[in-house]
Amino acid sequence: MEVGQMQRRLVDYTKSLFMEGFLDAQFLQLQQLQDESNPDFVVEVVSLFFDDSEKLLNDLTMALDQPNVDFKKVDAHVHQLKGSSSSIGAQRVKNACIAFRSFCEEQNIDATLRCLQQVKQEYYLVKNKLETMLRLEQQIVAAGGSIPMIELGF
Amino acid sequence: MESCNCIEPQWPPDDLLMKYQYISDFFIALAYFSIPLELIYFVKKSAVFPYRWVLVQFGAFIVLCGATHLINLWTFTVHSRTVASVMTTAKVLTAAVSCITALMLVHIIPDLLSVKTRELFLKNKAAELDREMGLIRTQEETGRHVRMLTHEIRSTLDRHTILKTTLVELGRTLALEECALWMPTRTGLELQLSYTLRQQNPVGYTVPIHHPVINQVFSSNRAVKISPNCPVARLRPAGKYMPGEVVAVRVPLLHLSNFHINDWPELSTKRYALMVLMLPSDSARQWHVHELELVEVVADQVAVALSHAAILEESMRARDLLMEQNVALDLARREAETAIRARNDFLAVMNHEMRTPMHAIIALSSLLQETELTPEQRLMVETVLKSSNLLATLINDVLDLSRLEDGSLQLDLGTFNLYAVFREVLKLIKPIASVKKLHVSLNLAPDLPEYAVGDEKRLMQTILNIVGNAVKFSKEGSISITAFVAKLDTLRDSKAPEFLPVLSDNHFYLRVQVKDSGSGINPLDIPKLFTKFAQNQSTGTRNSGGSGLGLAICKRFVNLMEGHIWIESEGLGKGCTAILIVKLGMPERVNESKLPYMPKMPTNHGQTAFPGLKVLVMDENGVSRMVTKELLLHLGCDVTMVGSSDECLRLVSHEHKVVFMDICVPGIDSYGITIRIHEKFTKRHERPLLVALTGNTDKVTKENCMRAGMDGLILKPVSLDKMRSVLTDLLEHRVFFEAI
Numbered sequence: 010m011e012v013g014q015m016q017r018r019l020v021d022y023t024k025s026l027f028m029e030g031f032l033d034a035q036f037l038q039l040q041q042l043q044d045e046s047n048p049d050f051v052v053e054v055v056s057l058f059f060d061d062s063e064k065l066l067n068d069l070t071m072a073l074d075q076p077n078v079d080f081k082k083v084d085a086h087v088h089q090l091k092g093s094s095s096s097i098g099a100q101r102v103k104n105a106c107i108a109f110r111s112f113c114e115e116q117n118i119d120a121t122l123r124c125l126q127q128v129k130q131e132y133y134l135v136k137n138k139l140e141t142m143l144r145l146e147q148q149i150v151a152a153g154g155s156i157p158m159i160e161l162g163f
Numbered sequence: 164m165e166s167c168n169c170i171e172p173q174w175p176p177d178d179l180l181m182k183y184q185y186i187s188d189f190f191i192a193l194a195y196f197s198i199p200l201e202l203i204y205f206v207k208k209s210a211v212f213p214y215r216w217v218l219v220q221f222g223a224f225i226v227l228c229g230a231t232h233l234i235n236l237w238t239f240t241v242h243s244r245t246v247a248s249v250m251t252t253a254k255v256l257t258a259a260v261s262c263i264t265a266l267m268l269v270h271i272i273p274d275l276l277s278v279k280t281r282e283l284f285l286k287n288k289a290a291e292l293d294r295e296m297g298l299i300r301t302q303e304e305t306g307r308h309v310r311m312l313t314h315e316i317r318s319t320l321d322r323h324t325i326l327k328t329t330l331v332e333l334g335r336t337l338a339l340e341e342c343a344l345w346m347p348t349r350t351g352l353e354l355q356l357s358y359t360l361r362q363q364n365p366v367g368y369t370v371p372i373h374h375p376v377i378n379q380v381f382s383s384n385r386a387v388k389i390s391p392n393c394p395v396a397r398l399r400p401a402g403k404y405m406p407g408e409v410v411a412v413r414v415p416l417l418h419l420s421n422f423h424i425n426d427w428p429e430l431s432t433k434r435y436a437l438m439v440l441m442l443p444s445d446s447a448r449q450w451h452v453h454e455l456e457l458v459e460v461v462a463d464q465v466a467v468a469l470s471h472a473a474i475l476e477e478s479m480r481a482r483d484l485l486m487e488q489n490v491a492l493d494l495a496r497r498e499a500e501t502a503i504r505a506r507n508d509f510l511a512v513m514n515h516e517m518r519t520p521m522h523a524i525i526a527l528s529s530l531l532q533e534t535e536l537t538p539e540q541r542l543m544v545e546t547v548l549k550s551s552n553l554l555a556t557l558i559n560d561v562l563d564l565s566r567l568e569d570g571s572l573q574l575d576l577g578t579f580n581l582y583a584v585f586r587e588v589l590k591l592i593k594p595i596a597s598v599k600k601l602h603v604s605l606n607l608a609p610d611l612p613e614y615a616v617g618d619e620k621r622l623m624q625t626i627l628n629i630v631g632n633a634v635k636f637s638k639e640g641s642i643s644i645t646a647f648v649a650k651l652d653t654l655r656d657s658k659a660p661e662f663l664p665v666l667s668d669n670h671f672y673l674r675v676q677v678k679d680s681g682s683g684i685n686p687l688d689i690p691k692l693f694t695k696f697a698q699n700q701s702t703g704t705r706n707s708g709g710s711g712l713g714l715a716i717c718k719r720f721v722n723l724m725e726g727h728i729w730i731e732s733e734g735l736g737k738g739c740t741a742i743l744i745v746k747l748g749m750p751e752r753v754n755e756s757k758l759p760y761m762p763k764m765p766t767n768h769g770q771t772a773f774p775g776l777k778v779l780v781m782d783e784n785g786v787s788r789m790v791t792k793e794l795l796l797h798l799g800c801d802v803t804m805v806g807s808s809d810e811c812l813r814l815v816s817h818e819h820k821v822v823f824m825d826i827c828v829p830g831i832d833s834y835g836i837t838i839r840i841h842e843k844f845t846k847r848h849e850r851p852l853l854v855a856l857t858g859n860t861d862k863v864t865k866e867n868c869m870r871a872g873m874d875g876l877i878l879k880p881v882s883l884d885k886m887r888s889v890l891t892d893l894l895e896h897r898v899f900f901e902a903i
Contacts, residue, residue, distance in 0.1 A: 035880040042793045042883065050793055058786045089784055092825075095858060095880050096787035 012154035036098030084113040195229025227257040308336040345437040386412040386455040407442030417470040524551045574618035608647030616748030637681030649674035680738040693718040774799045781811045782825040817849040826855040834871035875899040
């Protein structure tokens, strides 16, 4: 596949991510921060986000598995996850975290378990999407092209 | 009566003999029994007796012998068969034991005899050891004496004390009759008696140094026995008795200059003193080897101690000299400071005092020019104005020059537009040039950077001065000004050995050439041009006025800018070229976001970059920390990241202008940190601005922040633009609370 086609595919894909609400404007900010002096910034941040989130999700699962759930700790983890996801622009994850937090305040175990599931689902979705996008970018760069930018109209 | 074979005789006929035999046998038996008892008794008393077995045998032997003799008593009379058998048994046993004992004694008796010889041998050995110990003790004592002597000698640094002590201690240790020290005189031809033990104040008794005995002593480093009739040894009045043996030893006198680091100057010393020691005259004492050795050692130690004393004297002298010099220097420095202060005061006063009237004169004269004047009056006013302008310039120049001279002038560095400087100079010079009908052309090289870092005002002053000179000294023709970036080979062509240009990455050398077609300068006068107040007194220049300071000041400015200025001329009437080279800095590249595949972001009002702004970011969340850091790096800030409140408090310093804190992390008491930072930096201008980063959009958080003493609040997520505007506002107004 030649470079132009790949670029078009990347643009469409990225646009869809924004349309479907997986990513928001914050992700654009990240892309803006990437330049020659730091060419792998986005990849680094995204990897960091993945690592952090995996750990947080594991901790959350364990914490909610306890007979006596420590809601304070759960809240702390969710707060972290919300922070990371909002910094990277993972909108749906962030929203799920917000809902999660409100149920934590109510100390509603069932609801929090449901929320955890939701958060996990959203996280894996966005992870998949981001990985695909980054792979596309890599392919384009390997083929010698440059990554096209996204102009958002909103 | 016939004797029968029966064994029962009556008392035998020889009564007396039998009786004596009977008694003797009895006593023998008694003695035989008592000997072992005695032996056992005494052996039991003694602790050690190696031959117990022999004793037992011997005892048995004796006892049996006694028993035999005892039983013998019964055989004198008629005895039964039992007695006979007992007797026989006893005799048999006795025979056996005595044979065995005899055999044993063969082994033992030589041993016992050799004990005696060994005892003799040990006694001899003990005597020998006693003798040797006596010798060692003597040596030990000698050693002790030497150490004590050395200690005494070395415990003082005064020459006289050293020498006196030496003699006294030697005299005491060796029990000398007399001990004397002969020192060489100043001329070196004689030895003078300097110190003696017994005589309190020795008379200045001298002996010529070239005596065979003395030479002999000086040539060896050992103590030499000399004859008591030698002139150096005639220290005591001749007595009845034979004078004791005399020994002399040399004492090397080491000079300071003889001290080399690595070799002990054995060969280079030429001066020796002589120490003479005399044993008591009425004793038969002889000089022993260990005593001679002691004397040699002492002589060496004395030499060293004397040299130490000499060194000390030298160093004390040197130190005194240094102290004097220090005092003198101090005085000179204080005088110089006073002079400088006086000069500065004078200049300050004169500056003000002179400028005020000058200002009045110039102002009023120019005002006067504006009024209605007759042509004569106008001419007069113009002259007054011109003269006062010149005088004002002179005052400025003098002030500048004196400041330049003592190095107190510093360049005001800043980024400025280089092209604008030249344009300004041109603008200023055009009126005069057009009046004189001179054509001025400006040629700026295309590779000349538009902006540069340097002292704009003084650079302009210098260029203006040179161009002004060119205009002043040209009556007709043209003036061309060229400016370009100097390359290394042109730099070397500067005809100045002390100008060493150094090329570096963020500097460049600007070369300006001003060529005029004016009166030119005699090449011989060129060196004088840049000296103060020296001016060509050629006719053409008399009317042009001006002090002689301009070029001198230019040269000083150019030197400050690490450059060089000189003038070339081919001679009178052939015009001249002034060339100046100065070092200017390259302006820093502004840190904008470089995005090759992004269109330019619409720049906000306010700064686009905050170069070198030191900020501290505290955020526990790794991802958001990374993002915030990258944001700030993009804006050119110098970012320090911390992940905990302790780190934050530890690393925050007055160099940090802004501290960004993520406050919605449970477990980090951001308000507490705020309070602690307020405590740490009491002065407002030292304290960094504290800005809270939060995702909480409730008013309570904002109020808490304000109450805790934070200077700002920003909602996450933060975009590049937002951060830029926030920083701009923050640095300008020192507070920024985002509207929630």
